[in-house]
Amino acid sequence: MTRFRLGLVVGKFSPLHLGHELVIAHALACCEQVLVLGYSEPVLAGCDRARRERWLQRRFPQVLNIQLDDEDVQRRCQARGLPFQPMPGNAAADAQQQAYLAWLLTAPLDLRPDAMFASEAYLQPCAAVLSQALGHAVAPVSVDPARSARPISATRIRADVHAHREWLHPQVYRDFVQRVVLLGGESTGKTMLAQALAERHETRWVPEYGRERWLACGGELALQDLLDIGRIQVEREDEAAGHANRLLFCDTSPLTTLGYAGWMFGAQPSALQALAGRRYALTVLCEPDIAFEQDGTRQPAGFRLQQQAWYEARLAEQSGPWLRASGSVAQRLQQVDAALASLA
Incomplete structure (x- = not known):
């Protein structure tokens, strides 16, 4: 040759x-x-x-x-x-x-x-x-x-x-996929809604890596674990986006991990702040209007109200579109779909 x-x-x-x-x-x-x-x-x-x-x-x-x-x-x-x-x-x-x-x-x-x-x-x-x-x-x-x-x-x-x-x-297609992130306090239906949205739109969703890491560490996390959680959550999101279909639904984002860094360690590492600044096509804040379910991995029920207030303050600071999802799963699906239609 x-x-x-x-x-x-x-x-x-x-x-x-x-x-x-x-x-x-x-x-x-x-x-x-x-x-x-x-x-x-x-x-x-x-x-x-x-x-x-x-x-x-x-x-x-x-x-x-x-x-x-x-x-x-x-x-x-x-x-x-x-x-x-x-x-x-x-x-x-x-x-x-x-x-x-x-x-x-x-x-x-x-x-x-x-x-x-x-x-x-x-x-x-x-x-x-x-x-x-x-x-x-x-x-x-x-x-x-x-x-x-x-x-x-x-x-x-x-x-x-x-x-x-x-x-x-x-690695090219992932940049054309619209990413939707679901936020909210513990036990506010994020995972259930992410799964339902992915099924409705025949696409993928990204589970919360933080829970997986928490279980792997026996419920004992260090600050470095949170940095790893933020980074790996993003890596998994990017990988899934390349194989998605138009939309990707993300069960939490590094913003959640940043919140836990503050709640658990009183720290806001710059690397985690940078990851938490990621922008999404749409942010869905799941309301705490469903019964709290203690599965052994969660803080007491009152903690999710503290989380909810923190998310609301963070979302008020950003310029991207977001909405509150409330009610049953079917009602939440309708609310998210209406918001997605306005983005098209």
């Missing part, structure tokens, strides 16, 4: 899908280093520069990952004392796109690939333009041009990300 010094894969990556991943993987097999260069004008919904950068970092941490927008290009030009050129629109002619790519590589980026990898028909003419601009041959390497291995396009995926989620790696 021919080995190249620097391979180039360029695209919008909006979103990064398995077809893109096939091309990048092929380039990695053929090159000492691979530059994955992405930009889009305008930015396409749900696919901003930070997200594209994050997807590629998750999936291909070994590549040279450069995701651009006009602001970033302008900063690079200023650093080099170069005149700035705005990005052409996504609908601009191929010749304009190719000229801009050649300028990016020779001016603000100063990177000189000797091979270009793609599935699209523009590969050959674009490699010819780059060869002339860079002053050396840029080999065009076509990967699955018939799209037989990965019969998908980003345009089709963007039309309905969830219907085509099988073409996205879970």
Whole structure:
């Protein structure tokens, strides 16, 4: 197999899908280093520069990952004392796109690939333009041009990300899943409601890891255990989101763990505060209007009112949408579904 010094894969990556991943993987097999260069004008919904950068970092941490927008290009030009050129629109002619790519590589980026990898028909003419601009041959390497291995396009995926989620790696798809967190004092029906919501919406829910850790430790937790609980709760949430269906229901969040750090140890560790600052598409505060059930792991019944007041104060400080869920499970389902409909 021919080995190249620097391979180039360029695209919008909006979103990064398995077809893109096939091309990048092929380039990695053929090159000492691979530059994955992405930009889009305008930015396409749900696919901003930070997200594209994050997807590629998750999936291909070994590549040279450069995701651009006009602001970033302008900063690079200023650093080099170069005149700035705005990005052409996504609908601009191929010749304009190719000229801009050649300028990016020779001016603000100063990177000189000797091979270009793609599935699209523009590969050959674009490699010819780059060869002339860079002053050396840029080999065009076509990967699955018939799209037989990965019969998908980003345009089709963007039309309905969830219907085509099988073409996205879970580490990419998870960023399109709306996460709903259920909070509330002990024995306020969070777990029951999370399970019921997941069943209704044919998706997944994330159990409370704190209870699992409490049982594993025989009911004796140290502050470090709470830090671990917050971190592992987030890890499990992220893992579940990649395999969910549009929505993910989370039985508590690190905000709960932060509360227990204060109640148990009088501490608010900065690492736990950072985790507790996570934002959700919707927060559901389960009301304490159901009978308290002491299962041997809970504080006395009066404690949940203290917890409830603390959650209310925290939610009043945040800007995200939240609601109170009360009544029977069926009534709570209706209340949450009404709130979800308003988010759509």
